[in-house]
Amino acid sequence: MEPASFRDFYSSSKDSCFRALCVTVRSSSEAEELLSESFTRALENWDVLEAHPSKEAWVVRTALNLHRDRWRRLVTFTRINVASRKHHIDIAEFVDPILLEAVRALPIKQREVIALRVILDLSINQTAEELGIAPGTVSTHLHKALLALRGALVKEIWMVD
């Protein structure tokens, strides 16, 4: 049985972590699988992780590390191919397809920065620490990413406003 504190953490952070991963990886099924695995690892390490100042970042960071693991990714894809037949979230139903396509066209580092800096709302320094890069590099990646997304976001702004 999971500790109550973990259940609370899971309930409050699963969606934001999921969004962050949906920005980073290319399918919602893969994001779900990675998230499941990273939350599982969080639960395994909960004794230590409970005191972590940025648990969401830890979960996403773990998922991104898993994502980078080629072998893991192949296994994940295998699982996804089976799992996705049962349930699959079509992100395009929730997020503007043009924006989604533009996000997915970004380089992986830029997507990771958006995931942590924008979606998880981490500070520049936290983002830099989690990604193992300099704070200035975070700013640069974010700037370039938003510049590339500006067209799609302007459309989004226009539609929302």
Next chain:
Amino acid sequence: MDGGLNMNSHDGLTDEEIFALSSKLREAFDPLHLVNHEATFTGSRLRSRQLTIPAIALLVVALFSVMFFAESQTSPVWSATPITVNSSQRSAILETCASLLSHPSNSSTLDVVDFRKQFGEAVISTKKSGLGKKLYECDFMQLKGGEFEAIRLNVIAPGKVIYPDRISLSALSRMKKQASRIVIATVWRAQGTIGGVRIPASQAIFGRIPEGTASVRVKCPDLPEATASLVRAPIPYFIVWLPTESSCTVQYLNSSGKRI
């Protein structure tokens, strides 16, 4: 979000624009929810993993056991046919045994003193030596093509091994397919290696020799018994090449020839 993005308009976006675009980007993804995870999450995954790890470990151990057993059971086909040695073959045996000498002698300086057993083992001696006459015990095998291959060579005093085997690595490597008798080879440096050269485990069964062992004897059904003397201690391991589908027993003997 905190500020301090430190971007200027000439880079394309102002700080305000970055803030606004970031907010819009976050809002754009807000509708996305993890809808089907409550039921499948982690508790069950973790529990199944905790169950799975020992199961996998057990499976791996079982798999290796089966593989090892299978390897030992699919060793080469052996022939127990005794070797009949004529004069020309005797010369060939001498030559091949001489090849194992530390300082190879011309085979003409060697002579077969005795074929201690009907086949497979010869006692040879140097005819001339400034250091005195030496006796060698030479294990050999006959290959399918009729040629001989020396397996090991011991320097012996009459009836006693003085120092242990020198082993022909090339012979050992060929034995899997071509040997026609049981061979026991002592391993000096580590399990699975002879003289630092690794011997594939599939060719042999390795065993640790108990303390006090002077010789190892291997008995297999329908095959002549094979014994290897182990004089220089410590020699903790030995290798036995076994025939196919044989249920062989390994005995450890002390210096009195009694089983340990």
